[in-house]
Amino acid sequence: MGGVARYLSGLAWCAVVAAQMGAQCPSRPASGTEVLDPYTIAPKNGVLQADFSLGYSVDQQGYSHYCYEYQTPGGVVEAPTLRLDPGDRLQLNLADVVQDSDASKMQMHHSAGSGPICGNGGTPTVSSTNLHFHGMPIPPVCHQDDVIDTLIQPGASPFNFDIQIPRDTPPGLYWYHPHVHGFTEFQVNGGAAGALIVNGMERVRPEVKGLRERVFVIRQQYLVPWIPGPYQVSLNYQVNLFPNSPAPYIDMKPGERQFWRVANATIQDFLPVQVLINGNPEKLELIALDGYPLNKTRKTDTILIPPAGRAEFIVTGPPAGSFGQFLVGPYDTGPTGNPDLSVELALINPTTSGARPIQQRPMPDDQSEAASTRLKWSDLENAHVTAERKLYFSEEFGGTNGPIQFYITVQGQQPKVFEPDEKPAITTNVGAVEDWTIENRALETHAFHIHQLHFKLMEVDGKAVANQDMLDTVTIPYWDGVNPYHSVKLRMDFRDPNIAGTFLFHCHILLHEDLGMMHKILVKP
Numbered sequence: 398m399g400g401v402a403r404y405l406s407g408l409a410w411c412a413v414v415a416a417q418m419g420a421q422c423p424s425r426p427a428s429g430t431e432v433l434d435p436y437t438i439a440p441k442n443g444v445l446q447a448d449f450s451l452g453y454s455v456d457q458q459g460y461s462h463y464c465y466e467y468q469t470p471g472g473v474v475e476a477p478t479l480r481l482d483p484g485d486r487l488q489l490n491l492a493d494v495v496q497d498s499d500a501s502k503m504q505m506h507h508s509a510g511s512g513p514i515c516g517n518g519g520t521p522t523v524s525s526t527n528l529h530f531h532g533m534p535i536p537p538v539c540h541q542d543d544v545i546d547t548l549i550q551p552g553a554s555p556f557n558f559d560i561q562i563p564r565d566t567p568p569g570l571y572w573y574h575p576h577v578h579g580f581t582e583f584q585v586n587g588g589a590a591g592a593l594i595v596n597g598m599e600r601v602r603p604e605v606k607g608l609r610e611r612v613f614v615i616r617q618q619y620l621v622p623w624i625p626g627p628y629q630v631s632l633n634y635q636v637n638l639f640p641n642s643p644a645p646y647i648d649m650k651p652g653e654r655q656f657w658r659v660a661n662a663t664i665q666d667f668l669p670v671q672v673l674i675n676g677n678p679e680k681l682e683l684i685a686l687d688g689y690p691l692n693k694t695r696k697t698d699t700i701l702i703p704p705a706g707r708a709e710f711i712v713t714g715p716p717a718g719s720f721g722q723f724l725v726g727p728y729d730t731g732p733t734g735n736p737d738l739s740v741e742l743a744l745i746n747p748t749t750s751g752a753r754p755i756q757q758r759p760m761p762d763d764q765s766e767a768a769s770t771r772l773k774w775s776d777l778e779n780a781h782v783t784a785e786r787k788l789y790f791s792e793e794f795g796g797t798n799g800p801i802q803f804y805i806t807v808q809g810q811q812p813k814v815f816e817p818d819e820k821p822a823i824t825t826n827v828g829a830v831e832d833w834t835i836e837n838r839a840l841e842t843h844a845f846h847i848h849q850l851h852f853k854l855m856e857v858d859g860k861a862v863a864n865q866d867m868l869d870t871v872t873i874p875y876w877d878g879v880n881p882y883h884s885v886k887l888r889m890d891f892r893d894p895n896i897a898g899t900f901l902f903h904c905h906i907l908l909h910e911d912l913g914m915m916h917k918i919l920v921k922p
């Protein structure tokens with residue numbers, strides 16, 4: 398979507414962001430320092446208890462920060478990594494401490510969802526929040542992973558999330574972020590996003606055992622999300638400001654093998670990630686996508702991570718005396734798409750002394766009874782398909798100056814934008830296994846995501862794929878105006894009674910989602 402249209406559509410549904418005074422967010426690392434992993438919180442006796450506050454402040458350059466603040470013995474940190482075993486319980490209290498006297502200028506022209514009020518209710522504003530646990534196969538209900546009816550208002554008492562992590566949750570990298578319709582982009586643009594790891598990858602993929610693990614969250618910030626202009630991409634909140642200041646660096650010993658767990662928490666960028674050694678791409682050893690282990694290691698020099706996607710891979714550090722870079726390449730999102738630019742995230746700095754103590758992550762308990770390597774969804778390829786559906790992405794230019802409309806439509810229904818009180822566009826039952834073909838009829842690349850489950854990628858453009866990966870977010874390239882539409886065929890598994898309820902599917906370009914490229918599905922118990 399182009400700059401002017403982006404600006405107009407922003408103006409159409411909310412007023413100017415006024416200066417806000419709120420709970421100050423922690424300062425972020427200056428460019429040129431070592432890229433450190435986020436602070437990690439682990440459970441005690443199977444229960445991870447944590448108190449988060451969503452704060453807000455504006456930095457000296459004018460960027461708005463939305464931050465998940467967490468108090469540690471050493472001070473307040475931002476967006477810690479939540480680390481859990483299957484079967485653990487997550488008890489997370491979230492307080493919205495955004496102080497914003499002008500929030501009423503920035504609200505949707507409708508109330509929240511159609512269901513019972515969860516949390517504080519009231520009118521969603523840019524300062525309201527909730528929390529989505531992206532990729533997790535957990536119930537879409539109040540106090541767990543409901544984002545349709547859950548609304549936490551500034552100044553209210555903390556809201557309690559209480560989630561049992563299912564024992565069959567695949568090991569891997571997930572992430573959490575706010576999901577209030579209309580305002581998701583603002584808060585994620587401000588940095589409100591963090592990693593969630595389900596332990597056990599080394600039980601499924603032993604080659605990562607013993608490797609130093611790194612958690613890298615890539616974020617993106619605009620001065621104002623919907624105003625056109627340059628943006629910054631950060632790695633664990635550090636922006637590379639080279640040549641105005643030194644580049645960030647990742648510490649690796651020469652030739653050291655590390656297990657990198659990388660989340661794309663940008664608001665809209667498709668990220669082809671690479672590691673270059675002396676300018677040449679290294680063969681990365683891809684272990685997992687979207688928190689789901691691959692059948693076997695896939696060697697590749699570029700991994701495309703769509704917005705909200707994750708990739709976990711082994712990197713071998715540059716030999717002594719050579720030059721390493723971690724970067725994202727450019728990506729063409731089409732005639733009405735956003736320019737996704739190439740960015741060097743960090744240098745890879747092989748320390749030669751080897752004297753630096755290596756910070757080891759707590760390894761999960763190998764005695765765990767959940768040591769089965771038979772993963773959830775591993776039988777999906779041969780499952781009986783109970784229904785087939787077709788959906789499509791499309792865009793519409795609404796008059797000379799009007800906003801672009803963004804639609805995701807179930808074939809046979811009228812294109813319309815999401816309304817929180819709408820009826821589900823799709824109704825199915827627990828036990829169903831469905832093949833969905835998703836077509837992109839827009840001149841812009843979109844990223845399809847569904848809550849509560851992973852799907853199996855069966856076909857691309859009508860042809861069976863060699864790698865039938867389990868994903869929760871998938872790229873569908875733009876229509877070039879001439880050739881047939883691009884499409885994917887996805888196998889959806891609704892057999893798990895744990896995910897019964899009403900939840901969402903949408904484009905994970907967050908402006909598109911906020912403007913209504915989203916609908917509900919009801920899975921009846």
Ligand SMILES: [Cu+2]
Pocket residue numbers: 842843844904905906909910914
């Ligand atoms: Cu989109």
